[in-house]
Amino acid sequence: MSHRQIMKAFSGLLLALLVAMLSSTIVSNALPTILADLHGSQSQYTWVVTATLLTSTATTPIWGKLSDLFSKKLLYQVAIVIFTIGSALGGISQSMPELIAFRALQGVGLGGLQALIQVVIxxxxxPRDRGRYSGYTGAVFAVATVSGPLIGGLIVDSPLGWRWCFWVCVPIAVIAFVVLGRTLHLPVLKRKVRIDWLGATLLVGGVALLLIWVSLAGATFAWASWTSVAYVGGAVIALALAVLVESRVAEPVVPLRLFRNRTFTLAVLGSLAVGTAMFGGSVFLGQYYQISRGFSPTHAGLMTLPLVLGLALASTSAGQVISRTGRTKPFMVAGGISLLAGLFLLSTVDHATDLTLMGVYLGLVGIGLGFLMQNLVLVVQNTVAMKDMGSSSSVVTFFRSLGGAAGVSALGAVLSTKVASNITSSLTRLGLPAGDAVHGGGGTFDIDGLPAALQPIVRAAFGDATGTVFLFAGFIAVVTLLAVVFMKEVPLRRTLDADTTPTVAPALTAEVTTALRGRVLDSDGRPVSGVVLTLTDASGRQVDVGRSARNGEFALVAGSTGEHVLLATVxxxxxxxxxxxxxxxxxxxDLLLGGTGGVTGRVRTAGRHAAVAGAALTLTDSAGTVSASHLTGGDGGYALDGVPAGSYTLTVTAYGHAPHAEPVTVSTGAPAHHDVVLEAEPEFARHSGTLNLG
Incomplete structure (x- = not known):
């Protein structure tokens, strides 16, 4: 695709990404007000976030696998529709269970938006050129992250009320749907579809049980209890069965062979820790600023600007440099160090931390995330073939979301326990009973509804407990740093698909798979990139699929010899x-797109130049395939039209004349004129009935 075509399609993709980001940033800043209105608790606060992360995490690999089998454009539009319905229903919630359920539906669509945007790009x-476009993605992240909390705060503080935090995303989603329909044109590869529904069900079930256990343990039941054993045991059994199924089915949701690649495995580990640090740490910032520091939702949104600006600047600048150098590891290592330093510095915050200093800490976290998030996906896409692009991209996004969901659940439980402990300690020092106060102060977000004497104690308890959340997130971020340090850097390729040409010894070439290479050219002889090439054998079975690179070259592999059909579409x-x-x-x-030519002329006899009527002409290519044929009329004229440019052999046979063959070159545009002269057939050959192959 040309730069202009990419930018047109990018407009719809970025609008959809804006919707997905806004849904999180707007709502997260309004959650304290929402939960106070719907009488929610700390565990329900985390479940509003966890429900979306849970369903988006569980469905991400399914969306990715479907994108390898169906139209990416159609799937993206379906994801937008599901997300929009969830957003609209979330705005009419009358209770916390309803809100959590609608957020879960919203997460199904969000999983598609997160996974498919990487696949479509x-x-x-x-990969080598993707950096120049990551600046646009970083800009959308920045706009959504900056404007989301501000819009959410303004909506909550305005007469509209918090419900419009859900409804405001609906018109943007509709616009994204329409724009994608008009601008995104990707080829659809038709092949037999086999979806691993059993593996998907086991995977979703196992992940769901783990996340529910992390969310409820310590509050609803003890960590060390038979209930915990049931949850963990069920999750382990489901995931073990999922691994067994994925190792045997033809079209696994999560191809286990991808984990043989060291870069892929380390990127998955790094993404898992990034998700935990990113979601688990940042989701509690709005709560800290509003509950502990007493800021309005709008003011709380402004306080997160350092994190957003750091993320936007880091992702944009890194993308431009990576496009020129093809190197990602220096940025990822720097991102891991910055993220780790920022989180450990944030672990020192309490209810009285200097806000300027805290802004510096948030900036470090933002820089770390900007250097890591997109590049971890990029290095994975650089190491896999196009046929696995959907699965591999979605697996990385899946583990990042899994880390985020587990982080929000686990760190939410840590925060709730720490808040209750802080309130108990404060009241005990004052010689006051702590039982009812802990239940009331630690389980509600309506701080203004508490007794005046209790309000500063609860606010201080929340503020002092927030540092513990970032401390745990910092320990998890160590995994990210180690993963990127030990990751082997592979220079970013300049082709859409990986080079699948086998490297074999010359003596063994005839015994292994056959490599087919070539170029795709337009009617003017210029290379055409992004062309989908499908190679099928004589029985019509698909052998390989690939795409042409920027220089028009392609590489396919066949496992057999003989005649094959090569189809190019764009x-x-x-x-x-x-x-x-x-x-x-x-x-x-070589293949020629969009241009044909032909040959016209007359068939006549030698000497007398008389027209030869009824002469049969065939035009065959270098592989011996007939490209065109014709019978001459009474004037000996013929016309072979609609033939792709190239070199051919023109064969002419006529009764009473010796067969004739000669090479011809077909160019695009007007047919070339070429007369054929036939010699009279010798008498002995006409009557003998023998075929002389000499």
Whole structure:
């Protein structure tokens, strides 16, 4: 795709990403007000966030696998519709269980938006060039993260009320749906679909049980209890069965072979820790500023600006440099160090921390996230083939969301326990009974509804407990730093698909798979990138699929010899079909898109120049496939039209004349004029009935 085509499609993708980001940033800042209105508790606060992360996490690999089988554009639009319905229903919630349920539905659509945007970008842009477009993605992150808390705060503080925090995303989602429908044009590869529903069910069930256990343990039941054993045991059994199923099915949701790649495995570990640090740490910032420091939702949104600016600047600058150098590891290592330092510094905050100093800490966290988030996905996409792009991208996003969901649940439980402990300690020092006060102060977000004497104690308890949350997030971020340090850097390729050409010894070439390489050219002889090439054998079975690179070159692999059909499709241009004969040795074959030519002329006899009527003309390519045929009329004229440009052999046979063959070159545009002269057939050959192959 050209830069202009990419930017048109990018507009719809970025609008959808804006919707997804706004849904989190707007709502997270309004949650204290929402829970005070709906009489929610600390555990329900985390479940409003966890419900969305849970369903988005569980469905992310499913969306990614579906994108390898179905239309990416259609799936993206379906995700937008589901997300929009969840947002609209969230705004009419009358109780906390309803809100949590609608947020879960919203998360199903969010999982599709998160997974598919990476897949669609990978289908349009080569890894080496992807950095220049990551600046736009970083800008959307910045706009959504900056404007989200501000919009959420303004909505909550205005007569509209908190319900419009959900409804405001609906019109943007509708616009994104329409824009994507008009601008995103990706080829759909038709192949037999086999979806691993059993593996998907086991995977979702196992992850759900783990997250529910982390969220409820310590509050509803003890960590060391038979209930915990049941949750953990059920999760382990479900995930073990999922691994067994994924190792045997033809189309696994999470291809286990991807984990043989060291870079992929380390990127997954790094994403898991990034998600925990990012979601688990930042989701409690709004709570800290509003409850502990007493700021309004609007003011609380402004206080997160350092984190947002650090993320936007880091992702944009890193993307530009990476496009020029092709190196990602220096930025990821720097991001891991910055994230770790920022989180450990934030672990020192309490209810009286200097806000300027805290802004510096948040800036470090933002820089770390900006250097890490997109690059962890990029290094994975750089190491896998296009056929696994959806699965691999969604697996990384899946583990990042899994880390976020587990982080929010676990750190929420830590925060709740720490708040209760702080309130108990404060009241005990004052010689007051702590039982009812702990239940009331630690379980409600309506601080203004508490007795005046209790309010400063509860606010201080929340503020002092927040540092513990960031301390745990910092320990988890150590995993991210170690993962990127031990990751082997592979220079970013300039092609959409990985080079699948096998490297074999010359003596063994005839015994292994055959490599087919070539170029895709337009009617003017210029290379065409992003063309989908499908190679099928004589029985019509798909052998391999690939895309042409920026220089028009492609590389496919066949497991057998003989005649194969090569199909090239791109955009609105007519497809090009060609027959190639593979012999076991590497072959080169060029394809021409959007341009045809032909040959016209007359067939006449030698000497007398008389027209030869009824002469049969055939035009065959280098593989021996007939490209065109014709019978001459009474004037000996013929016309072979609609032939792709290239070199051919023109064969002419006519009764009473010797067969004739000669090479011809077909160019695009007007047919070339070429007369054929036939020699009279010798008498002995006409009557003998023998075929002389010499």
């Amino acid at each position: 990978a289908a349009m842009i080569a 955009g609105s241009l007519p497809p090009a079909v060609s027959t190639v004969r593979l012999t076991g040795t590497p072959a080169w074959h």
